Amino acid sequence: MEAWPDEKTQEVALSAYSKILAALSAGALVLSLTGCAATYTEADFGGYKSCSPSFIAPSSAGRFTIQQAGAGQALQWGAYPNSAYSGVKYHVIVTVNGKKYDEKTQAYAPHGSIDRTTANKNRGKKVQIRGEITRAKDIVRFTIGCIIK
Numbered sequence: 001m002e003a004w005p006d007e008k009t010q011e012v013a014l015s016a017y018s019k020i021l022a023a024l025s026a027g028a029l030v031l032s033l034t035g036c037a038a039t040y041t042e043a044d045f046g047g048y049k050s051c052s053p054s055f056i057a058p059s060s061a062g063r064f065t066i067q068q069a070g071a072g073q074a075l076q077w078g079a080y081p082n083s084a085y086s087g088v089k090y091h092v093i094v095t096v097n098g099k100k101y102d103e104k105t106q107a108y109a110p111h112g113s114i115d116r117t118t119a120n121k122n123r124g125k126k127v128q129i130r131g132e133i134t135r136a137k138d139i140v141r142f143t144i145g146c147i148i149k
Helices: 007-026 116-121
Strands: 028-033 054-059 062-068 075-081 089-096 099-106 111-114 126-135 138-147
Touching: 054 138, 062 126, 062 138, 075 089, 075 126, 075 138, 089 111, 099 111
Parallel strands: none
Antiparallel strands: 028 138, 054 062, 062 075, 075 111, 089 099, 089 126, 126 138
């Protein structure tokens, strides 16, 4: 097993571990810190939940959400880390049914939407948002996803 980079990284990772597992069991959230070697799949946690009315991933790292007002409606999403994880660089890739829909690299917390036409054509398919938040030498990686209604 790889050594932890330093005590601070180990402390942050271990204190968040139980909260991350709770978030994973509540839906499809994967959150890792640099140096974390764990990998989780949707099968480990009962699959993806519906995006409607909302998917909110409970996390000590912030608020990660995807919302859909109803069947065939547009979706809104956002990744809003708390101050401890807030970064200076954010990069996200949004996929719908496994195909890239959007990609953003910016200096503020990312958010966006998926239009109604795309949502309606992809009912029953998965939307997934993968991202990285970079702050100095620390990187927080996250993945959230749900099923379009």
